[in-house]
Structure formats: C-alpha cells, structure tokens
Amino acid sequence: MNMINNHSLKPYNTFGINVDAKYFIEVASVAEIKEVIEYINIHKIPFLILGGGSNILFTSDFDGLVIKINLKGIDLVQEDDDHYFLKVQAGENWDDLVKYCVENNYAGLENLSLIPGCVGACPIQNIGAYGVEMKDHFQELEAFDLTDGSIRTMSKTDCRFGYRSSIFKNELKGKVIILSVTFRLDKLPVLRTGYGAITDELNKMEVKERSIQSIRNAVINIRRSKLPDPTEIGNAGSFFKNPTVSPVFRNKLLKSHPGMVSYSQSNGDYKLAAGWLIEQCGWKGKRIGDAGVHGKQALVLVNYGKATGKEILDLADEIKKSVFETFGVLLEREVNVG
Numbered sequence: 001m002n003m004i005n006n007h008s009l010k011p012y013n014t015f016g017i018n019v020d021a022k023y024f025i026e027v028a029s030v031a032e033i034k035e036v037i038e039y040i041n042i043h044k045i046p047f048l049i050l051g052g053g054s055n056i057l058f059t060s061d062f063d064g065l066v067i068k069i070n071l072k073g074i075d076l077v078q079e080d081d082d083h084y085f086l087k088v089q090a091g092e093n094w095d096d097l098v099k100y101c102v103e104n105n106y107a108g109l110e111n112l113s114l115i116p117g118c119v120g121a122c123p124i125q126n127i128g129a130y131g132v133e134m135k136d137h138f139q140e141l142e143a144f145d146l147t148d149g150s151i152r153t154m155s156k157t158d159c160r161f162g163y164r165s166s167i168f169k170n171e172l173k174g175k176v177i178i179l180s181v182t183f184r185l186d187k188l189p190v191l192r193t194g195y196g197a198i199t200d201e202l203n204k205m206e207v208k209e210r211s212i213q214s215i216r217n218a219v220i221n222i223r224r225s226k227l228p229d230p231t232e233i234g235n236a237g238s239f240f241k242n243p244t245v246s247p248v249f250r251n252k253l254l255k256s257h258p259g260m261v262s263y264s265q266s267n268g269d270y271k272l273a274a275g276w277l278i279e280q281c282g283w284k285g286k287r288i289g290d291a292g293v294h295g296k297q298a299l300v301l302v303n304y305g306k307a308t309g310k311e312i313l314d315l316a317d318e319i320k321k322s323v324f325e326t327f328g329v330l331l332e333r334e335v336n337v338g
C-alpha cells in the first residue's frame with residue numbers, strides 16, 4: 001500500500017484550505033479499497049473518504065487516513081429503444097462525464113454542466129442545477145459496504161434522494177463507499193429550458209437550433225458569470241441550502257419584504273432564495289481577512305487565499321445569525337465540515 005504520511009490536503013479540496021492528513025492514500029481499484037479497509041479495521045485508524053473535495057470545508061488537520069477514490073471508467077452497459085445506460089466509476093470527473101455525454105448525444109445531464117466534483121459524490125447530495133437533479137437520470141449505484149465488506153447495488157428508492165440530500169448524508173453516512181453510478185440517458189433529448197436564466201442566455205447567444213450542446217454552453221456561460229472558478233478562488237459552490245418554509249410563513253415575510261424571492265414546491269411549501277436573504281443582510285461581497293462572500297452570488301463563500309476553515313465557518317455563523325435575526329429563517333449548511 002502506497003500510504004503517504006503528513007500529506008497536505010490543499011490540492012484535494014476546492015476551498016483550498018491548507019490542512020494535513022496524518023496518512024493519505026489514493027485507491028484505483030476495488031481490490032485496493034478492500035485492502036485499505038482491512039488495514040484500518042485492524043489498526044483502528046479513523047478515516048475519511050474523499051472524492052473531488054468540492055463540498056467539504058476542512059477546519060482542522062485530519063488525525064487519520066484520508067482515502068482518495070480514483071476509480072476510472074465510463075461504460076455503455078445497456079440500451080433500450082429510448083435510453084442509454086452508462087455505468088461510470090466514482091473517480092471520474094463530473095463535468096468530463098457531462099461533456100462526454102453531450103458529445104455522444106446521450107441526453108439528460110447537460111443542465112448539470114460545470115459542477116465541480118466527481119461522480120462518486122454526486123448521489124450523496126443529489127447535485128442539482130437549472131431545473132434538473134441528478135436523481136432524474138439515476139438508475140442505480142454500486143457501493144462498498146464498510147460494515148461487512150460486501151458490494152451492494154442500490155436503486156433510486158434505496159438512495160432516498162431529496163433536495164441536496166440522500167441516505168448517504170443520513171443513515172448510511174460513513175458506512176459505504178460509492179464505487180460507480182449508472183445513469184439513464186435519453187436517446188431523444190428533452191430540452192429543459194424552463195429555468196429563466198437558461199432561456200435568457202440562449203436568446204442572448206442567438207442560438208438558432210436548440211440542442212443539448214447549446215444548453216451546455218448556456219449553463220457554462222451562466223455559471224462562469226456568477227460562480228467563482230475554484231481553480232482561481234477557493235469555494236465549494238452554495239454554502240447553504242435554500243430554506244423551505246410554510247406558505248403562511250412565506251406570506252408573512254412577503255408583507256414586510258415584498259421583493260423576497262421564493263419558489264412554490266409541489267407539496268405547497270415555498271423555497272426561499274438564500275442568496276437573496278444573505279444579500280439583504282448586507283453580506284454580498286463582504287470580506288473578513290481572506291474569508292469572503294462572493295460579490296456575484298451571496299450564497300457562495302470564498303477563500304481569497306489563506307483563510308482557515310475556522311475563519312470561513314465563523315463567517316458562515318455570522319451570516320446565519322443575521323439572516324435569523326432579520327427574517328426568522330434558519331439557514332442550513334449544504335457543505336460538509338471536516
């Protein structure tokens with residue numbers, strides 16, 4: 001086993017936080033995963049599974065073994081009249097997959113272009129953007145069960161996907177390693193342009209014939225204009241979830257804040273735009289040391305260089321406090337804290 005001691009995690013988290021792992025290993029096969037898990041069980045070492053590191057905020061050194069999953073491969077495993085079924089290994093980069101699908105005319109994931117991270121992490125928080133969630137094209141996944149070393153196949157129902165959540169953030173947290181995900185992609189594209197910003201961008205681009213490629217281009221343009229590129233400014237996308245409130249509470253808030261942005265949900269509740277709430281509290285573009293709130297999207301916290309995880313977390317707590325004091329709404333973190 002190729003274990004490294006005292007290894008910096010800075011290149012492995014998109015926030016760019018400089019902490020060390022006591023031990024670090026990259027695994028590229030199921031056999032290697034089995035070997036490492038046996039080792040940590042025998043030696044009782046705490047461990048952390050890392051994919052693309054795009055949804056984690058490290059607040060201290062990790063006194064254990066960080067396991068970086070590097071399983072690679074994209075295989076067309078099945079086809080029917082309407083769909084392609086693509087089995088993708090956990091270590092594949094998410095956006096490389098979306099690009100590959102668009103180039104091959106496998107439709108469905110294009111609205112999820114440019115989301116940082118790897119395939120194995122996408123079911124954990126059921127990534128979503130511009131009117132599409134990963135679960136809409138999820139078929140099944142394979143996971144390594146850390147309790148008994150078996151490999152289990154899990155269906156969509158088993159995974160209990162919700163808004164930025166799944167069984168892997170709850171009951172199965174820390175109990176499995178996702179090995180691969182199989183996606184169900186459409187042969188006949190259904191273009192999802194319902195999200196206002198996409199239509200506006202497509203019009204701006206003067207696209208004559210809309211396609212999954214033009215949607216991908218539009219999404220890339222929108223994301224580049226609003227969201228900081230983690231290779232330039234450390235960040236993990238939205239730091240908080242958009243909170244859900246009852247219609248009664250939403251109407252009460254609307255009376256005192258007529259400009260408030262909210263979206264109705266299928267169960268009658270409303271989702272509030274957390275970015276709007278944070279902006280109203282005056283945080284947009286604010287910077288404390290090297291920790292800051294992005295100037296173009298208040299839902300995104302950034303590391304301008306040398307911020308520690310603790311400084312980012314303190315800033316997040318201040319934001320949470322002022323949103324609660326102003327609106328009576330409790331923001332919930334989307335990002336994991338390690």
Ligand code: EPU
Pocket residue numbers: 128129130131197226236237238239240241242261273274275276277279284296297298299334
């Ligand atoms: N808004 C503001 N000020 C801001 C930011 C947003 O007023 O600083 C308001 C605007 O009115 C805007 C509305 O909020 O119309 C929604 O903003 P946006 O379209 O940027 O989406 P979001 O709700 O802030 C969510 C996801 C993003 C995803 C976009 C697009 C969550 C937590 N975030 O953001 O996902 O890209 O929708 O679908 O649901 C991520 O999870 O990391 C992420 C970036």
